[in-house]
Amino acid sequence: MIKIQPVSHRTLAESAAAKLTASLLDGSLQPGVQLPPERELMTQLGISRATLREALKSLEKNHLIESRPGVGWFARAIDELNMTQAKEMAGGAATQASRPATSEPPTGPLRVPIAPEKPIHIPNLKKDRLGTFEFISWWEREKVAQAKVMVIGAGALGNEVIKNLSLMGVGNLFIVDFDKIEAANLSRSVLFRETDNNRSKAEVAAARAKSVNPQVHVQYLNGDVTTQLGLGIFRRMDAVIGCLDNREARLAVNRFCYWVNKPWVDGAIQELLGLVRVFTPGQGACYECTLTEQALRDLSMRYSCPLLARQNILLGKVPTTPTIASIIGAMQSQEALKLIHGLPVGAGxxxxxxxxxxxxxxxxxxxxxxxxxxxxxxxxxxxPARAERTTLADLLRIARADLGPDAIIELDQELIVSLECPNCHTFEETLKPLSEVSFEAGHCPTCGVLRESTLTHAVSGDEKFLHRTLASVGVPALHILRAHNGIQYRFYELTGDLPEALHFRHFDRTGDGNGSPARGRVRLKGEIKLKDAPKSPARGRVKLRG
Ligand SMILES: [Zn+2]
Ligand SMILES: [Zn+2]
Structure with a gap:
């Protein structure tokens, strides 16, 4: 038999594993980072595929790397649990040629640096509710506590996600839903109670999140994400989780997230089926990419009768179980947790x-x-502008100073300028955002037929309504508006709204808010007291009431 390797040396797989472990120990391979593809590793280490796989298996067995099926191998953090194995495996990386083949651990002092990423810290589990997470090698408590996550939809999935994020101590939650609680929600919504009937889902979910974990800061919007949530709020999130049940809202969230470059985690459930997907701008497909031609056509047809489109969205209830909501909601929460930690996610x-x-x-x-x-x-x-105070004329002036006299403002929401009856030809000047005109209101009060609407979303300076405030034409607080001159775009945020629109102080007992302690608080003494849900969400602005 021909011996290629001298018997006194480590096997090739052992020496490859040692080199990889040394990279882990010296920090050149960071925890959570994906290892290069097999072919590249084979070249770098000068070994065959079979040998490489043997090396990777032994690293996995010693908890130094982990496999994510369909994605690849990822480095794990070196901590108190795998430090001994790491030292053993790396022992001879630098001096392997002179080391005898042995399965015994190397003797003598090792000069490998101890993983700097995570100091060993033994939490007090009697007092520290989040202490258990300290034992997770890659868990970064401070990052989780600082994280800002938006949960859109507080139904079956949203309840699970909000519950999980609160339990894990995700520090700042922004919950959005326009719906109210009804009896049928109680079979799949862990945060809702019988006595919550007819209350705002967002508000109750936010209050219960706070009672699940009082360390979590929660804010909510009892309103529609497609028209009532300023883009500046998306911009300040670390991750957005969609717990939605319709394409229109998903498409809107997808665009908002793309515009301000935020990842979002979509979940969908039906009966015992579910799916999870992460969309990160610029990395692979986005939600709109996944829609078929037919689906896009359906959406545009709905938009072609804009007044009816909004009503249809409210129908389409899908049968689900609380079990599938738990499974998919849990996966969404984990994806958000990875995003918070900067760990790789399978975007697209x-x-x-x-x-x-x-x-x-x-x-x-x-x-x-x-x-x-x-x-x-x-x-x-x-x-320093605010949606409630700044007029279209003000904004146009600012845009023209930047972009010249041809600058126009592009609104995100269509404005209904007027309604005209095709039968009796009565003409009504409306000037309301589309979301505030119901299908019924679109009909002629005399003839009862649907009136023809004149829509616009561009403001060029010739309009009669330039004195109107941005809020009155449907622009939400802390929104980011676009202006262009046909050549280039400029983007303007209504940052003056920031203290009121985004503060995570809704459930602050001390009321040390921004000078208006009575606003937006729900007291948590004994049973949560909630005001009666408003009849309709505030027009075009983030609702700040308790
Ligand atoms: Zn796309
Ligand atoms: Zn008429």
């Missing part, structure tokens, strides 16, 4: 779970080159 991929046969598979979507969602705003100018 979907994981399907079939609870009937317990099968899970992940596939990548193909990004579309012509996808209309792929646009990220450039530099955003922060203005």
């Amino acid at each position: 991929k979907v994981t399907h779970f079939n609870g009937m046969v317990n099968e899970m598979h992940t596939t990548a979507y193909s990004p579309r080159d012509d996808c209309e969602s792929h646009w990220t705003y450039g530099e955003i100018t922060e203005l």
